[in-house]
Amino acid sequence: MRGLIPDHMLERGRTVLDSYREPVERLLSERRMPEEGWPDDVIATFLWELSRMDTDKDPKAARIGEREARVASRLAEESVFGFCHGVGRSGTLVDPQPKAPGASIMYALTNRLVTDFLRRLGFRIEGAFVVPGATGLSIALCLSALGEGEEVIYPYAAHKSPIKAVRLAGFGMRVVDTEIEGDRIVVDPGDVEEALERSESPAAVLSTLTFFPPRSSDPLPEIAELCEEYGVPHVVNAAYGIQHEQYRDLLNRAIKRGRVDVVVSSTDKNLLTPVGGGIVYAPDEETLREVSRAYPGRASAAPVAHALISLLSLGMKGYRRLMRRQKECKALLDELLEDLEARRDDVRVLDVDNPIASAVAVEGHDPVDLAARLYVRRVTGPRGVRADDPFGTSRLRGYHSNYITINAAIGVREEDVKTAVERLERELEGE
Numbered sequence: 001m002r003g004l005i006p007d008h009m010l011e012r013g014r015t016v017l018d019s020y021r022e023p024v025e026r027l028l029s030e031r032r033m034p035e036e037g038w039p040d041d042v043i044a045t046f047l048w049e050l051s052r053m054d055t056d057k058d059p060k061a062a063r064i065g066e067r068e069a070r071v072a073s074r075l076a077e078e079s080v081f082g083f084c085h086g087v088g089r090s091g092t093l094v095d096p097q098p099k100a101p102g103a104s105i106m107y108a109l110t111n112r113l114v115t116d117f118l119r120r121l122g123f124r125i126e127g128a129f130v131v132p133g134a135t136g137l138s139i140a141l142c143l144s145a146l147g148e149g150e151e152v153i154y155p156y157a158a159h160k161s162p163i164k165a166v167r168l169a170g171f172g173m174r175v176v177d178t179e180i181e182g183d184r185i186v187v188d189p190g191d192v193e194e195a196l197e198r199s200e201s202p203a204a205v206l207s208t209l210t211f212f213p214p215r216s217s218d219p220l221p222e223i224a225e226l227c228e229e230y231g232v233p234h235v236v237n238a239a240y241g242i243q244h245e246q247y248r249d250l251l252n253r254a255i256k257r258g259r260v261d262v263v264v265s266s267t268d269k270n271l272l273t274p275v276g277g278g279i280v281y282a283p284d285e286e287t288l289r290e291v292s293r294a295y296p297g298r299a300s301a302a303p304v305a306h307a308l309i310s311l312l313s314l315g316m317k318g319y320r321r322l323m324r325r326q327k328e329c330k331a332l333l334d335e336l337l338e339d340l341e342a343r344r345d346d347v348r349v350l351d352v353d354n355p356i357a358s359a360v361a362v363e364g365h366d367p368v369d370l371a372a373r374l375y376v377r378r379v380t381g382p383r384g385v386r387a388d389d390p391f392g393t394s395r396l397r398g399y400h401s402n403y404i405t406i407n408a409a410i411g412v413r414e415e416d417v418k419t420a421v422e423r424l425e426r427e428l429e430g431e
Helices: 007-030 040-051 074-079 101-120 135-146 160-168 189-198 220-230 245-257 267-271 285-293 302-343 367-376 414-429
Strands: 127-131 151-155 172-176 179-181 184-186 202-208 234-237 262-266 278-282 347-349 357-362 383-385 403-407
Touching: 007 040, 040 101, 040 302, 101 127, 101 278, 101 302, 127 135, 127 285, 127 302, 135 160, 135 202, 135 234, 135 262, 135 278, 135 285, 151 160, 151 189, 160 172, 160 202, 172 189, 189 202, 189 220, 202 220, 220 234, 220 245, 262 267, 262 285, 267 278, 267 302, 278 285, 302 347, 302 357, 302 414, 367 383, 367 403, 367 414, 403 414
Parallel strands: 151 172, 151 202, 202 234, 234 262
Antiparallel strands: 127 278, 179 184, 262 278, 347 357, 357 403, 383 403
């Protein structure tokens, strides 16, 4: 470029270019999540440059394999930033793919960043990787890799995904029923131990860290101790467990006290990505390697790219800011619901100890119908459960109240919370 414009102008232009290159060079050198988030155009340029390393971008290549990243539409290619070969090999999900050097770098870098991200949030782990499948499929992958017996011990939580994950992995299920303590639905560690003793061939314990209230988190430290004592793998469903310190602290106590093999969280619930990705993390890297070997074939790069985009876009500061905002919105939600309770005889805020969601008993109202009417009023997310619904309540013997749950998860806005409670009151009034 020298000689085309005056040198001082050229140097000024290079300064601008360097400002875009510098974060990329630092990322490739340090391989840590940036403190400050990146602009979208820098992220897009970085991803396209990586994807141009893949063999399907080689203009002189003779592509004669049955899988050559051929796509019918440019739109499809753009939707994955050109990573059309996907990630992984048929043997191991996290292994480099010879036809996709760029995608392999992208995947390895994403896993480095998500590990660094979790450690800096305070999780006691040695490694993590992104799975191109949401929470249920990621749980099934972990169980298929680690389970050696015939049935999974499952402290009951009313969610179809983990139940289907157990079946998909080829195991039977021994359900541990829950108990009621005040308003909370809890798991007795003694019942888990009894299930382990009664099972002739326990494959694993699938415990629950995060769930809708009034279902409380499982007593993970006690379950981890039992898994270590009985020599049974322990898989933790922490679907949205990354976004709050209460979940982190409970998980860390379990890791310190006993056996936790792997933890599964969702990318969309925690990193604000499109649905489709999971994060598997563990206190032992070899366990992660074993899980990655269980994945059959190659995988889509899209959920991995989405996770990387979120990590780079937010940076550590951006994510911590979202965590602070979530706490503020949850406090606001509780305040508004308590105010509603003070003004109405048909509403009681349940004591559930959940940092993400609140539960409200609604007397004289059908909670399922109430949640449906809120949906029509353009309030998404409330969950209505009847007291005699053993699936909805997470207790096979039912619950003492009809209730609805309202979430204030990461990414929620104050105006969302205010509008939801206002519309709830209108529906209670029958307006």
